[in-house]
Amino acid sequence: MKIKTLTLAAALTVGIAGAAEARDQIRIVGSSTVFPFSTAVAEQFGKTSSFSTPVVESTGTGGGMKLFCAGVGENHPDMTNASRRMKKSEFEACTKNGIDITEVQVGFDGIVIANAKGGADLDLSLEQLFLALAKDIPRDGKLIANPYRMWSDIDPTLPKQKIEVLGPPPTSGTRDAFVEIAMEGGCKTLPGAAELGLKKKACHAVREDGVFIEAGENDNLIVQKLEANPAAYGIFGFSFLDQNADKLKGASVNGTEPEFEAIAAGDYPVSRSLFFYVKQQHVGVIPGIKEFVFEFTSENAWGPDGYLIDKGLIPLPDADRAAMGKQAQGLQPLAM
Amino acid sequence: MTDFPADRSITRKPDFSDAHLRRRYRAEARFRMYGIAAIFAALAMLAVLLGSIVSTGSSAFTQTEMALDIHLDAALIDPDGTRDPAILAKANYRKIVRDAMRAQFPDVSGRRNQRSLFKIISSGSDFDLRQFVEANTELIGTTQTIWFKTSADIDQLAKGAIPRDVPEGDRRVKDAQIGWFDTLDEDGRIRRSFNTTFFTSGDSREPEQAGVWGAVVGTALTLAVTLVLSFPIGVMAAVYLEEFAPKNRWTDLIEVNINNLAAVPSIVFGLLGLAVFLNFFGLPRSAPLVGGLVLALMTLPTVIIAGRAALQSVPRSIREAALGVGASPLQTVSHHVLPLAMPGILTGTIIGMARALGETAPLLMIGMVAFIVDIPRGFTDAATVLPVQVFLWADAPERAFVERTSAAIIVLLAFLIIMNLAAVLLRRKFERRW
Numbered sequence: 001m002k003i004k005t006l007t008l009a010a011a012l013t014v015g016i017a018g019a020a021e022a023r024d025q026i027r028i029v030g031s032s033t034v035f036p037f038s039t040a041v042a043e044q045f046g047k048t049s050s051f052s053t054p055v056v057e058s059t060g061t062g063g064g065m066k067l068f069c070a071g072v073g074e075n076h077p078d079m080t081n082a083s084r085r086m087k088k089s090e091f092e093a094c095t096k097n098g099i100d101i102t103e104v105q106v107g108f109d110g111i112v113i114a115n116a117k118g119g120a121d122l123d124l125s126l127e128q129l130f131l132a133l134a135k136d137i138p139r140d141g142k143l144i145a146n147p148y149r150m151w152s153d154i155d156p157t158l159p160k161q162k163i164e165v166l167g168p169p170p171t172s173g174t175r176d177a178f179v180e181i182a183m184e185g186g187c188k189t190l191p192g193a194a195e196l197g198l199k200k201k202a203c204h205a206v207r208e209d210g211v212f213i214e215a216g217e218n219d220n221l222i223v224q225k226l227e228a229n230p231a232a233y234g235i236f237g238f239s240f241l242d243q244n245a246d247k248l249k250g251a252s253v254n255g256t257e258p259e260f261e262a263i264a265a266g267d268y269p270v271s272r273s274l275f276f277y278v279k280q281q282h283v284g285v286i287p288g289i290k291e292f293v294f295e296f297t298s299e300n301a302w303g304p305d306g307y308l309i310d311k312g313l314i315p316l317p318d319a320d321r322a323a324m325g326k327q328a329q330g331l332q333p334l335a336m
Numbered sequence: 337m338t339d340f341p342a343d344r345s346i347t348r349k350p351d352f353s354d355a356h357l358r359r360r361y362r363a364e365a366r367f368r369m370y371g372i373a374a375i376f377a378a379l380a381m382l383a384v385l386l387g388s389i390v391s392t393g394s395s396a397f398t399q400t401e402m403a404l405d406i407h408l409d410a411a412l413i414d415p416d417g418t419r420d421p422a423i424l425a426k427a428n429y430r431k432i433v434r435d436a437m438r439a440q441f442p443d444v445s446g447r448r449n450q451r452s453l454f455k456i457i458s459s460g461s462d463f464d465l466r467q468f469v470e471a472n473t474e475l476i477g478t479t480q481t482i483w484f485k486t487s488a489d490i491d492q493l494a495k496g497a498i499p500r501d502v503p504e505g506d507r508r509v510k511d512a513q514i515g516w517f518d519t520l521d522e523d524g525r526i527r528r529s530f531n532t533t534f535f536t537s538g539d540s541r542e543p544e545q546a547g548v549w550g551a552v553v554g555t556a557l558t559l560a561v562t563l564v565l566s567f568p569i570g571v572m573a574a575v576y577l578e579e580f581a582p583k584n585r586w587t588d589l590i591e592v593n594i595n596n597l598a599a600v601p602s603i604v605f606g607l608l609g610l611a612v613f614l615n616f617f618g619l620p621r622s623a624p625l626v627g628g629l630v631l632a633l634m635t636l637p638t639v640i641i642a643g644r645a646a647l648q649s650v651p652r653s654i655r656e657a658a659l660g661v662g663a664s665p666l667q668t669v670s671h672h673v674l675p676l677a678m679p680g681i682l683t684g685t686i687i688g689m690a691r692a693l694g695e696t697a698p699l700l701m702i703g704m705v706a707f708i709v710d711i712p713r714g715f716t717d718a719a720t721v722l723p724v725q726v727f728l729w730a731d732a733p734e735r736a737f738v739e740r741t742s743a744a745i746i747v748l749l750a751f752l753i754i755m756n757l758a759a760v761l762l763r764r765k766f767e768r769r770w
Contacts, residue, residue, distance in 0.1 A: 023620070025718060027621065027622075029703075032731070035707070036541065036732065036733065038707075039541050039707040040541040042707065042709070043540055043541050043542075043709055046709055046710070047460075047463060052710060053708075053709040053710050055622055055703075055706050055707070055708055055718045056706060056707040057622070057703050057705060057706040057707075058705060058706070058707075058728070059700075059705075075614070075618055075620075075621070117506075217731070218730060218731055219731070219733070220730060220731065220732075220733070220738070237733075239733045240733050242733075243508065243733045243734060243735055244735070245505070245506040245507070245508070246498065246499060246502045246506045246507055246508075305451065307459070311541065311733075312733060
C-alpha cells in the first residue's frame with residue numbers, strides 16, 4: 001500500500017517539481033529567540049524593497065545549523081539565526097560541505113527571573129540561584145541532593161517562601177543559555193564546588209524534585225501562570241517582561257535589576273548574544289541577500305532607536321555595532 | 337421441546353417483591369442519570385472552551401482607528417502629474433502621514449516626543465495611504481479625512497487590555513500617549529470598526545497588520561492536495577481489498593499494516609516527508625504541495641479503514657441481486673455497492689481531513705512552521721496553515737497577539753464547521769436506506 005502511494009505521489013510530484021522556478025525568496029531558519037527580530041526585518045524588507053518577503057522558519061538554533069550546513073544550492077537555506085555562537089563542530093560541518101560563512105552579532109537578549117507584581121521582591125546572587133535550582137549541592141565536603149525548600153533556607157535575607165520556579169524545558173535555547181550562564185556562573189564562585197567535580201557541564205543539572213517546573217516552550221503560558229500564582233517565579237526572555245511590565249517584575253541578579261540599560265551595558269549577568277549567519281555562496285544567486293543584511297544592520301533596525309528595539313532586542317554598544325555592521329556588509333568570512 | 341428435570345433445587349423463582357422491583361427501577365433511573373450527567377459534563381467543558389476562546393478572541397474582530405486630515409500634496413506624491421503607478425508607488429507617504437500627525441498636535445516638539453507621538457499610529461499606515469492614493473488618484477491635491485489603524489498598543493488601551501491605573505513605567509503606553517489618544521477621542525477622531533485586515537492579509541509582526549488570510553489560503557491548498565490524493569487512492573484500496581482481493585496471508589499482512597499505520601504518530605510522517613519528498617525528490621520547502629502529500633499519507637489509513645467498514649455494511653443481498661441479474665463484478669461494485677457505501681466513506685474521509693486540518697507536528701519537519709507574509713498563489717509557494725498560525729501567535733510577546741490567537745482559533749473552527757457541513761450535505765445527497 002505504502003509503495004503504491006509513494007510511487008503515485010512521486011509520479012505526480014516529479015512533474016510539478018520540474019516546472020518549479022528558481023527560488024526568488026530568501027529562506028532563513030534557526031533560533032526561536034531571534035525569530036521575532038528576524039521576522040520584523042523580513043517584513044520591513046519585503047515592504048520597502050523590490051524583493052519578495054523572506055520566509056523565516058523557527059527551527060531552534062541547533063536545527064537551523066543542521067539545515068544551514070547541509071549544503072549549497074536552492075534547497076538549502078541562505079541564513080540561519082542563532083541564540084549562541086556557532087560551535088566548532090558545526091563550523092566544520094559547514095566547511096566540509098563547501099560553505100563559507102559570515103557571522104553577524106545582532107545584539108543581546110536578557111534572561112530574567114520574574115514574578116507577579118504582588119509577590120515578594122527577590123534579590124539574588126548567581127550563587128544563591130544555583131543553590132536554589134541545582135540538582136546536587138556541596139555541603140561539608142560532600143555532594144548532597146538539594147535540600148532547600150524555602151528561599152530563606154538558602155539565606156535568611158531572602159523571602160520566607162517556598163521555592164517554586166517555572167522554566168523552559170531542556171529542548172529550549174533559553175534553558176541552554178540559562179544553565180550555561182546562570183547555573184555555571186553561580187557554581188564557579190561557590191566555595192568547594194569545583195573540588196567535588198561541580199564545574200562546567202556538571203553544574204547544568206537542574207533539580208527534578210518538583211521545585212523547578214518545566215512549563216513548556218511557550219513563554220506567554222509562563223506569564224499567565226505567574227499571574228495566577230504570585231508565589232512562583234518564572235524564567236524567560238527579557239522581551240516578555242518588557243511587554244508585561246504591568247503584571248510582572250524582574251528579580252535583581254547580583255544586585256542588578258533586569259533593565260534595558262543594564263543588559264545593554266553588560267551589567268546584568270544573565271544575558272547572551274544573538275547571531276545570524278549568512279551563506280556566502282548564495283549571495284548574488286538568491287536575490288536580495290546583501291540588501292537584507294544591509295537592512296538588518298541599518299541604524300533604523302538595530303540602532304538604539306530602531307524598530308528591533310521596540311520588539312525587545314537589546315542593541316550592541318555603539319562602537320561594536322559600527323564595527324559589526326561594516327564586517328557584515330562586507331560579508332567578511334568567518335574563521336574558527 | 338426439551339424437557340427440564342423437575343428438580344426444585346435448581347429452578348429459581350423470579351423475585352417479584354416490591355423492594356426488588358424498586359431497586360431495579362432505581363438502578364435504571366440512576367443509569368440514565370449518569371448518561372445525562374456525562375452529556376452535560378461534556379457540554380459544559382465545550383461551553384467553557386468555546387466561551388473562553390470567543391470572549392478573548394472576539395475583540396480581535398474590531399480595530400481601533402483614528403482620523404487624520406491628510407493633505408495629499410501633489411508635489412510630494414506626483415510632481416509631474418502623470419499619475420504613473422510607478423511614481424505613485426514611490427512617493428514618501430511616511431512623510432505625509434507624519435506631517436499630518438504634526439499638524440494634528442502642533443505643540444509636540446522635540447525628537448523624542450515626536451517619536452512617541454508617531455507610535456500611536458500603526459507603522460503600516462504609509463502603506464495604507466499608498467493604497468488609498470492608488471485607488472483614488474483623482475483626490476491628489478486635496479485634503480481628505482482618512483481613518484488609519486492605531487498601533488496595537490493604543491488599540492489594546494482602547495479595548496481595556498492595557499490598564500491605565502498602573503504606574504507609567506510599568507505600562508507599554510505612556511501618559512503622554514494616553515493624553516493624545518483622549519484628545520483625539522474627544523474630537524471624535526477615534527472609532528472602532530470591523531477589522532477587515534485580519535481577514536484579508538497575511539502574517540505580520542505588527543499585530544494590527546496581521547491577518548489569517550495567508551494561513552487560510554495555505555490550509556485550503558494543503559487540504560486540497562490531501563483530499564485529491566487520499567480520497568481516490570483510499571477508496572480504490574478499500575474497494576480492492578474488500579471486494580476483489582483474495583483472502584490470503586498477503587492481504588492479511590496488508591490489513592495489519594494499514595491498521596498500524598493509522599496509529600503512527602504524525603511527526604513520523606513529517607520525517608518521512610522530509611526524507612522522501614524534500615531530500616530525495618527535491619521538492620521545495622514550506623510548499624502546500626509537500627504539506628498535502630505528507631498529510632495525505634497520514635490520512636490514507638483512516639480513509640481505507642473507514643471505507644472498508646462502509647463497504648462491509650452494505651448487505652450481501654445487494655451484491656447477490658446485482659450479480660443475479662447479470663451485472664459484472666465491476667458493475668456490481670460501481671453501480672450498487674459503492675454508491676451505497678459512499679456516506680460511510682465520506683464520514684471517514686472527513687474524520688481524516690479534520691485530523692489533517694489540526695496538524696502542526698509533521699509540517700514542522702517540512703518547513704511550514706514559518707513566518708510568511710505573502711499570500712501563497714500556488715501549490716509550490718511558501719505557505720503556512722491555520723494551526724501553525726495559532727501556534728506562532730501564541731508564542732509572540734506582544735499582548736495584542738493574545739486576542740488574535742483566539743480569533744485565529746475561531747477561524748480554524750469555522751473552517752472545520754464548513755468542511756463538516758459540506759460532508760453532511762454530500763452524505764445526505766447519497767444517503768440510501770434499506
